[in-house]
Amino acid sequence: MTVTTVELIGNPRAGSRTRTLADAVVTELASHLERAGNPLSRPTVLDLAELVGVSFGPAAARPDAPVDDPFAPVRAARLLVVATPAYKGTYTGLLKIFLDQLGPGDLAGVIALPVAVAGAPAHADRTATSLRDLLSELGAEATIPPLTALESRLAAPVEAAAEWVAAHAGQLGELLARTPARGNLRLHHSR
């Protein structure tokens, strides 16, 4: 069955290198998992820089490319790749303010893959860990090792992505086989 795949990008700048890295990991994963019998859907990309408008002063703010319900694809995902740069040592406020709109169990049945970009290894690790904790808090399955990348590696995003995929795609495949998809989970909970 096709794995419904969503990329959630928390960089406040549209078209960021954070997004390029998330795109690369999904492309690499799709190629690997297709061979293993777990084809990924073409990903829905939610670039929060374009979907959320924020005003810190008298001027009104409107998203550059708004959609009616940007939360729906996140709730419907089977594989959710959540990518953020490190801001002040952790995920961006833009990403948190978006995820704060979800309820505690809204990501049950979703397999989450954190992707963190930072200038220094300690910041990348801390960002990935806090992002994993946040996704767990929302009910997501977040046991797969995050992809962390130093900014210095972003000139070659495909290589960084391929390295992670070579190391962890097998584990992700097993997780997809083992954990119940959202539909099954709901059925179970409603008994």
Add this chain to the structure above:
Amino acid sequence: MTVTTVELIGNPRAGSRTRTLADAVVTELASHLERAGNPLSRPTVLDLAELVGVSFGPAAARPDAPVDDPFAPVRAARLLVVATPAYKGTYTGLLKIFLDQLGPGDLAGVIALPVAVAGAPAHADRTATSLRDLLSELGAEATIPPLTALESRLAAPVEAAAEWVAAHAGQLGELLARTPARGNLRLHHSR
């Protein structure tokens, strides 16, 4: 010298109990520190629910009570009380997206007091710790023990505040005497 005091409230609802608790701690602190020769200024209250507008869809957002530069009082504070409810086990996205606008050293010379409200002790502690880390990352002096309060105690905010003040106001007074104020720090750095 009067201690320039600012309250930064990260609850997305205006007039929150988070704010009431922050108000109470500043009032109790002012009374204690005045006796110790460290009078606090009347606090500037930045209630982010009123100062930041966020749109997740086609409609434009505008703050309910916008000001031209809500960051200026934060940078000018000597004592910064930062209060947040726990959302998904940590500070709110609203607070983070606001603090993300500051530069790495922007809170140098500021003494920060985290205030965290949560339904469960583990969430309160985790929120206070992550908030302290965030404020440190911005350069603030954040060594004073945070005030954590369970939601069940918010019916009596003055008691919760007075308890913290009785335990820690002395330490805060020493910190005010010992750490250089912002002006001194800048002079030092410019040598």
